[in-house]
Amino acid sequence: MFVDEVEIRIQAGGGGNGCLAFRREKFVPRGGPSGGDGGDGGDVILESSERHNTLVHFRFNPEHKAGRGGHGEGSNRQGKRGRDVVLRVPVGTVVADALSGERLADFTEPGQQQILAHGGHGGRGNARFATSTNQAPRRVEPGQPGEFRKLKLELKLLAEVGLVGFPNVGKSTLISVLSAARPKIADYPFTTLTPNLGVVRISGDEDADSFVVADVPGLIEGAHAGAGLGTRFLRHIERTRVLAHLVDVSGFSGRDPVHDVEVIEGELRDFGAGLSEKPALLVASKVDIADADKLAALRALAVLRQQPLHEISAVTGAGVDALKYALAQRLRETKLEPPEAAAS
Structure with a gap:
């Protein structure tokens, strides 16, 4: 089960x-x-942790409590420190306070640690209060309570290339051809219900030996507002x-490719987070069964925008290698460009 959003309570x-x-x-x-x-x-x-790729282990175990410190004892013996609790999350997890929305942590590399709830300090025994005028104090302090927090965990996949488009446009088939990923593939919308990651290897390319591609479930109009679980x-x-x-661009979809481009671009823009500013490659899918008018309309749009159009068929393999090298080249360029130029 792929779970990418949970709420937990920690004490x-x-x-x-x-x-x-x-x-x-x-x-x-x-x-x-x-x-x-x-x-x-x-x-x-x-x-x-790299050993986890989902938050499912928190779904049915949302409460986590660290150990209490031991009480002080006679002969100036200090109580034992309470046991720490370490919760392991997948790389790419963002942690926020569930009540205030404040972002508390962003785990982008394996092995990162952060204390999200600090234990309370132990109280002082009466030996601490002895003075020259009060040599037999009967004053002691109780221990302080530990922090309590309600956290919201969100998993955001770490990938360099994202495949976007309407449902059933061939994203899962493409990632299965580009990489060793084997997502569920079928001829109906919303076959993909969870994101898939695949590693694409480029032979003979020293600057970009490989890159990670994310196949996200298909988007629909209104996705930025949550339609079809778009957010x-x-x-x-x-x-x-x-x-x-x-x-x-196939003749069986019943869709207008130019309108589809405008809708998806609008959803990326309305969602925010800089998605509409990311470099994007326009890809005509299913050209082996293309409708001539649809393909011509998409070509005309690409010419109007002075944007290259990559025509591929993931089934026959036509144009897939060229797309793979184009993606690697664009990734290489974004590494060399400053952030402002890469986003333009």
């Missing part, structure tokens, strides 16, 4: 109480205070550097 451990005790030994009837401090509570720590799908391409916009 750091409370600090142990300080101890009220006095030294009692033979021949030392009034040995003075000897109450030790309480131990600090355990922290709740989030750590990014959940669009966030998975926020981190990409280049987009490949697939347009179905």
Whole structure:
């Protein structure tokens, strides 16, 4: 099960109480205070891990609590520190406060750690309060409570190229040809319900040996407002550097390719997060069964925009290699360009 959004509740451990005790030994009837401090509570720590690729392990286990610090003891013995709890999340997870919406962490590399709830400090024992005028204090401090937080975790896939387009335009078939990914492929809309990642290898290209492609479920009009779960799908391409916009030009779709281009571009623009500013390659899909008028209309749009049009068939393999090298070249260019130029 692919789960990319969950809410969890975390509770750091409370600090142990300080101890009220006095030294009692033979021949030392009034040995003075000897109450030790309480131990600090355990922290709740989030750590990014490559072994996880979904948030499903939080779906049915949303509450996590660290250990409480031990109470202080006599003979100036400090309480034991509470046990930390380490929660492992996939690389690409964004953590926000569920109540305020404040972003707390963004895990972009494996092995990153961040404390999201700090344990409470242990209370001081009565030995801490001894003074020249109060040599037998009976004052102690209770341990402080640990932090409590309600967190919202969102997984945003880490990929360099994102495939976008309407449902059933051939995105899953293309990623299965470009990479070793094997998504579900069928001839009906919304076959893909979860994002898929594939690694594309470029032989003989020293600057871009490989890159990661994300195939997100098809978008529909109103996706930026949540139609067809569009907002959940669009966030998975926020981190990409280049987009490949697939347009179905077959005679069986019953769609207008020029209108499809305008709709998808409008959804990317309305969603925000800089999606409409990313470099995009226009791709005519299913050219092996293309409708001549539709393909001509899309070619005319590309000429009008002075934008290259990549014509491919993922079934026959026509144009796929050329598209692969074009994507690698555009990625190479975005590495060399400043952010403003790459987005233009």
